[in-house]
Amino acid sequence: MTSDDQTAFDPARGEALRKLVGTYLEGGHDGRGLRVAIVAARFNGAVTTRLLEGALGALDEAGVASSDVTIAWVPGAYEIPMMALSLADGPSAVDAVITLGAVIRGETGHYDIVAGESARGVQDVQLTTGVPVIFGVLTTNTVEQAMARSVPDSTNKGREAALSALEMVSLLRQRRG
Numbered sequence: 001m002t003s004d005d006q007t008a009f010d011p012a013r014g015e016a017l018r019k020l021v022g023t024y025l026e027g028g029h030d031g032r033g034l035r036v037a038i039v040a041a042r043f044n045g046a047v048t049t050r051l052l053e054g055a056l057g058a059l060d061e062a063g064v065a066s067s068d069v070t071i072a073w074v075p076g077a078y079e080i081p082m083m084a085l086s087l088a089d090g091p092s093a094v095d096a097v098i099t100l101g102a103v104i105r106g107e108t109g110h111y112d113i114v115a116g117e118s119a120r121g122v123q124d125v126q127l128t129t130g131v132p133v134i135f136g137v138l139t140t141n142t143v144e145q146a147m148a149r150s151v152p153d154s155t156n157k158g159r160e161a162a163l164s165a166l167e168m169v170s171l172l173r174q175r176r177g
Contacts, residue, residue: 081121136161
């Protein structure tokens with residue numbers, strides 16, 4: 001996952017670095033047996049739905065059973081952190097939470113508040129609970145940019161968010177032994 005080929009991770013260099021250290025952790029995408037929640041914002045819902053389809057496709061390919069996936073729809077991106085906390089905390093907590101939505105810049109400063117507070121809230125949830133909560137909320141300047149980032153292919157940001165969730169669960173499990 002990268003925004004440009006120039007900045008992509010080179011696996012060969014990663015292997016070379018592995019030889020220079022005592023412990024080298026790298027996550028995988030095996031989703032078998034994992035319970036995953038997705039918090040999806042209805043505001044700009046046409047974009048969110050496309051992100052959700054990408055995420056669900058990635059989870060299915062990784063072996064996550066559909067019965068182990070929970071989807072919670074919230075009004076908008078601002079409400080995502082509260083629902084993410086509810087899903088990540090408590091006795092029925094999931095292994096990972098994926099947050100999906102789209103905040104598209106408008107004519108007022110509302111965009112900055114919603115995008116910033118949604119991101120901060122998601123980060124707070126994962127740091128507080130220890131459960132990976134992936135920020136898959138698009139923050140774009142135009143509708144066209146949001147649509148381009150949610151196309152139904154390997155570049156779909158919902159798909160990338162799902163893969164990031166699986167990778168983080170894998171990494172944390174390796175670290176915790």
